[in-house]
Amino acid sequence: MCSADQAVAPVTNNDHLVQSSDPEHPANLIPELCRKFYNWGWVTGTGGGTSIRHGDHIYIAPSGVQKELMKSENIFVIQWPTPKYPATDRNYIRRPLKLNPSACTPLFLTAFEHGAGCCIHTHSQWAVLVTLLVEREKGPDACFEISNIEQIKGIPKGKGKGMLGYHDTLSIPIIDNTAFEEDLTSGLEAAMNKYPDAYAVLVRRHGIYVWGDNVAKAKTQCESLDYLFQLAVEMHKLGLPWVK
Ligand SMILES: CSCCC(=O)C(=O)COP(=O)(O)O
Numbered sequence: 001m002c003s004a005d006q007a008v009a010p011v012t013n014n015d016h017l018v019q020s021s022d023p024e025h026p027a028n029l030i031p032e033l034c035r036k037f038y039n040w041g042w043v044t045g046t047g048g049g050t051s052i053r054h055g056d057h058i059y060i061a062p063s064g065v066q067k068e069l070m071k072s073e074n075i076f077v078i079q080w081p082t083p084k085y086p087a088t089d090r091n092y093i094r095r096p097l098k099l100n101p102s103a104c105t106p107l108f109l110t111a112f113e114h115g116a117g118c119c120i121h122t123h124s125q126w127a128v129l130v131t132l133l134v135e136r137e138k139g140p141d142a143c144f145e146i147s148n149i150e151q152i153k154g155i156p157k158g159k160g161k162g163m164l165g166y167h168d169t170l171s172i173p174i175i176d177n178t179a180f181e182e183d184l185t186s187g188l189e190a191a192m193n194k195y196p197d198a199y200a201v202l203v204r205r206h207g208i209y210v211w212g213d214n215v216a217k218a219k220t221q222c223e224s225l226d227y228l229f230q231l232a233v234e235m236h237k238l239g240l241p242w243v244k
């Protein structure tokens with residue numbers, strides 16, 4: 001016996017959410033950005049990635065894949081807002097078969113809870129080196145600080161406060177690494193609460209999380225920071241101070 005009431009609803013994986021001819025659509029933009037980030041040494045060896053909020057949908061890349069080869073059909077979608085814990089119970093409305101969502105997902109969601117439109121995680125060697133130099137010089141509750149460099153103007157002072165000026169000091173908090181990426185979440189959240197104006201958090205011996213109001217801002221802020229970290233490493237080699 002099979003009545004209309006008993007009929008099973010057709011299973012849908014909401015493929016339409018990742019099918020768009022618009023190159024600016026998150027399902028197209030994430031693979032495109034990851035290709036760029038791979039070429040810049042930001043997401044080498046499957047580590048790192050990016051996530052975008054698009055209205056009430058969060059677009060998430062798969063975990064442990066060659067990020068430069070990712071396709072739009074590999075992208076996960078979460079309905080936003082989503083329950084906070086546990087990670088497996090998020091409102092996934094699209095899950096590609098045979099893939100797992102990025103281990104960075106709870107960290108990306110933390111950035112979205114703080115109003116971000118895009119969050120980028122890199123394993124840039126410049127970011128890692130800076131955390132090592134600060135570790136050597138300042139101990140556990142460290143911040144990376146630099147002033148009087150033109151590129152500092154590429155970083156916001158805080159939400160609605162404009163950009164840092166040439167004479168301002170840029171401070172990026174540094175949190176300790178953990179054995180598993182998802183266990184960084186509480187440290188990231190604590191750093192965001194302690195430094196509400198920050199748009200980035202360095203992870204010791206690991207990399208950096210950078211977020212922005214939208215994709216362009218997150219990307220350009222991440223580029224500015226990477227430039228400043230590389231410069232800081234070179235300055236350190238020459239014995240030049242980061243803060244005047
Ligand atoms: C060699 S990558 C180790 C895990 C990591 O740090 C990371 O960023 C992994 O991200 P994924 O999106 O691949 O889960």
Ligand SMILES: [Zn+2]
Nearest residue numbers: 047048181207
């Ligand atoms: Zn990582």
